[in-house]
Amino acid sequence: MPEEVARLATIPGLRTAAQLKRPDPEIPTAAGSLPVTPALSELLPGGALRRGSTVSVVGSTALILALLTEATQQGSWAAITGMPDLGIVAAAELGVDLDRFALVPDPGAELVAVVSALIDGFDLVVLGPVAAQGVQPQLARQLAGRVRNRGAVLLTTGAWPGVDLELRVSNRKWSGLAVDGFGHLESRDVVVSARGRGAAARPRTAALQLPASGGAAAVGRPRARTGLTEAAG
The missing domain is CATH 3.40.50.300 (P-loop containing nucleotide triphosphate hydrolases)
Incomplete structure (x- = not known):
């Protein structure tokens, strides 16, 4: 060794x-x-x-x-x-x-x-x-x-040469703030797209909460409150 x-x-x-x-x-x-x-x-x-x-x-x-x-x-x-x-x-x-x-x-x-x-x-x-x-x-x-x-x-x-599967996150939007800007960030809605090779060749897309209000990832759902959109990150 x-x-x-x-x-x-x-x-x-x-x-x-x-x-x-x-x-x-x-x-x-x-x-x-x-x-x-x-x-x-x-x-x-x-x-x-x-x-x-x-x-x-x-x-x-x-x-x-x-x-x-x-x-x-x-x-x-x-x-x-x-x-x-x-x-x-x-x-x-x-x-x-x-x-x-x-x-x-x-x-x-x-x-x-x-x-x-x-x-x-x-x-x-x-x-x-x-x-x-x-x-x-x-x-x-x-x-x-x-x-x-x-x-x-x-x-x-980030990108990787010859990767089997790529997951890309976009459309990030935090929820929890009221219209006047007050409140606490509770969850973040994102869109994740997947593409790759072989069995992963068919593109897939999912709306998620990442994190959800409980901390873990969850299936995305419409939110009634005004959200805070992220430019990146």
Whole structure:
């Protein structure tokens, strides 16, 4: 094992996740897929995240976290690297099980070693903008091949070369403010479009609340109150 990968094994969570990667008969997860919250299932072929696939998410950190929620709650492990500003509280509010979640804020100069170790030990690996910037197509193909071999799912923020599925968020609008501008932000309505290759070739679109008033993702619905539209983010 390369020295830098050996150092990664000392990070709390990484070693444990690798040991627990073996299937657990008590966890009702299909062998070839990882579950997502019902509000997101219509966006994905088969209603789940296919193991061995790469998924890019454009325009929403909240959607990235929402994709981890159901899987971590049902016993899968997730890790995020390259997102130093990620709010752990926000992850918890969206339903991510923090007992099965690891955060490596910045992979530093050893990007390939860090991401490879995470793919080997975790079911879901998120590659944030700090880690993904400057990734060339050849490296993207190498990582995708490792993901297929290990049966993991790689989620990236922003565009990714040769991605299997792209989820793009638009039309963001916060609800909860009255006409006079007073009140509390309660939920955010968004539109998520999905397109990809193979089984994901047919475009899909869904209106969601992300987050909903309870914190997690929910199917979108008309709102009576005046909303606050976001330009981006």
